[in-house]
Amino acid sequence: MKSRRRPYAEQRPQDVGGGVWSVPVPIPGNPLGYTLVYALESPKGPVLVDAGWNHPDAWDALSGGLAAVGIDVSSVSGVVVTHFHPDHAGLAGQVKDVSGAWIAMHEDDAALVRLMHDYAAEEHESFQSDMLRRAGADPGEARQAVSRPTPPALPDRRLRDGDLVDLPGRKLRAVHTPGHTPGHICLHLEDADRLFTGDHVLPDITPHVGIYPYDRDDVDPLGDFLDSLDRVADLGPLDALPAHEWIFPDVAARAAQIRHHHDEKLVRLRALLAQRPEPLTIWEVAAMMTWNRPWDDLSPMLKGMAAGEAAAHLRALEARGEVRRVPGVDPVRFQALDS
Ligand SMILES: [Zn+2]
Numbered sequence: 001m002k003s004r005r006r007p008y009a010e011q012r013p014q015d016v017g018g019g020v021w022s023v024p025v026p027i028p029g030n031p032l033g034y035t036l037v038y039a040l041e042s043p044k045g046p047v048l049v050d051a052g053w054n055h056p057d058a059w060d061a062l063s064g065g066l067a068a069v070g071i072d073v074s075s076v077s078g079v080v081v082t083h084f085h086p087d088h089a090g091l092a093g094q095v096k097d098v099s100g101a102w103i104a105m106h107e108d109d110a111a112l113v114r115l116m117h118d119y120a121a122e123e124h125e126s127f128q129s130d131m132l133r134r135a136g137a138d139p140g141e142a143r144q145a146v147s148r149p150t151p152p153a154l155p156d157r158r159l160r161d162g163d164l165v166d167l168p169g170r171k172l173r174a175v176h177t178p179g180h181t182p183g184h185i186c187l188h189l190e191d192a193d194r195l196f197t198g199d200h201v202l203p204d205i206t207p208h209v210g211i212y213p214y215d216r217d218d219v220d221p222l223g224d225f226l227d228s229l230d231r232v233a234d235l236g237p238l239d240a241l242p243a244h245e246w247i248f249p250d251v252a253a254r255a256a257q258i259r260h261h262h263d264e265k266l267v268r269l270r271a272l273l274a275q276r277p278e279p280l281t282i283w284e285v286a287a288m289m290t291w292n293r294p295w296d297d298l299s300p301m302l303k304g305m306a307a308g309e310a311a312a313h314l315r316a317l318e319a320r321g322e323v324r325r326v327p328g329v330d331p332v333r334f335q336a337l338d339s
Contacts, residue, residue, distance in 0.1 A: 005204060005245060008034040013065040016247060018192045019170075023065035025052030027087045035087045035243050037062060038196060039069070040189075042167050045077030045099075049187055049196045050243055054090035054150070062091055076101045080165050080172075082198025082243060083181040084109040084152055093153030104157035104165065106176060109183030116151035124148065131213035135307050136281025136331040144300035159185060177232060179225025180207040186232060195238040195251050200228060203240070203248040206258050210308025211315055214282050215332040217325065222316040226262060229255040269313050270322050270336060279326045279333035286310035 011024035011034055019041035024034040030053075038049040046066075052058045063073040076099040081089040084105060092103045105113070119127075125146050132142035159165070161176035171190040177200045178184055187196040199207040209225045233255040240251040248254065272288055273280070280288075286307040287295045298306060314334050317323040326333045 005033075013068045015069060016241070018189075018194075020189075020192075020194070020241070021066075021069040021071070022241070022247070023062060023069070025058050025061045025065070025091070026055075027053045028055050028057055030087070032087070032244055036241070036247075037065075038241055039066060039071055039076075040167060040170065040172070042077060042169065044166075044168055045075045045101075046071050047078040047080060047165065047167050047172075048076055048095065048101075049241075050081055050088040050198070051079050051091035051095055053087045054094065054152075059091060059094060062095075074099045078102045078104065078166055080104045080159070080174075080187065081109075081152075081155075082186070082196065082200075083184040084113050085181065085199070086150065086152065088198065088243060089113075089152035090150075096153060096156075102156040102166070103153055104159050105155045106174065106183030106185045107158040107160060108178065109181055110155050110158045112182065113151055113154055116149065117154065121148055127213075131215070132304065132307075134331050135214040135311065136283035136333075137303075137307065138283075141300045141303060145304035147301060147304075161185075175231065175235070177228035179209050179221055179228045182219075182221070182224075184228075188235065188238070193236075193238050195232070195235060195240055197232070197240045197242045197251060199243055200225075201232055201240060201251055201255050201258065202242045203245050203254060205245065206261065208305060208309060209312050210305060211311040212308055214307060214311040217315065217318070220312075220315055220319045222262065222312040223319055226259055226316075229259045233259070266313060266317060266320075270317055273317075273323060273334070273336035277335065279329070279335045281331045281333055282307050282311045282314065283331075285314060285334065289313075 008026045013023045016022050021039045023037045025037050026034050035052045039046045052062050066073050078101050079092045128146045159174045163174045165172040173188045175186045177186050180199045209222050233252040237250040237252050240248050323334050324337050
């Protein structure tokens with residue numbers, strides 16, 4: 001199928017009907033191109049779903065795009081973010097600064113944002129390089145893969161699964177869909193059979209699902225993500241308003257398709273591991289998997305993300321009893337169990 005993806009330059013703010021507008025906000029230097037920020041009408045002032053990347057060009061696109069559909073950014077009453085990532089929550093603080101809006105996010109992502117604020121940059125770097133070493137990255141690559149994220153603004157309101165967002169006259173309910181982040185939420189506009197899907201369900205691509213630190217064995221983000229897809233599929237054939245790409249019908253069908261894609265990927269990884277009986281590091285497994293370009297062409301940062309994804313797949317297979325973690329070795333190693 002030919003991708004319907006169009007560059008940011010071809011995107012325009014749109015009235016998508018029913019008191020909802022979409023405003024494309026660029027993500028400078030990122031192949032994803034843009035975040036779709038949605039504005040919902042409300043008697044107290046519009047509420048935004050996500051806010052976009054924190055960059056002057058993005059701010060101009062957000063405030064200018066809202067103005068183009070008749071909304072003054074200073075009248076915004078609230079920003080509910082689907083998850084804490086910078087292309088979603090980045091501009092929430094600036095919207096709050098000019099409008100006094102509240103910021104809401106799921107409590108699990110709020111806890112991560114709190115942690116990012118509390119961690120000094122140096123602590124963050126040593127944490128990351130240690131995690132990369134334990135995954136089997138070579139020291140040179142590990143040095144280059146370390147990044148220094150800027151934390152988004154702390155939320156004023158913490159949401160839990162099932163909570164209604166403060167949107168008088170309408171019913172916008174948080175649906176906890178962990179996987180892409182622990183506190184990712186979709187937002188169900190129940191009075192209009194629409195679902196704001198954030199990054200959880202996108203029409204053409206699938207979101208990054210990784211595990212950090214890579215060697216954690218107390219969480220299973222890919223397992224959570226697959227359960228969250230089932231959860232969204234159970235909501236029925238709602239219209240999806242995603243944070244990237246384009247609006248599409250029947251979120252349940254797309255959720256089922258993504259679930260199938262990951263189930264197949266897990267089967268392929270299990271088969272790959274069975275051909276390599278010696279215990280492998282997360283880095284070695286990542287290098288064996290198929291990415292959108294050859295492993296050696298990935299930048300250190302992309303290799304770090306690929307390793308996160310490999311780790312999430314290994315952990316999901318471990319949780320299903322199909323691979324085992326070799327005890328007491330550093331870096332951590334995995335091997336297939338006989339089935
Ligand atoms: Zn994201």
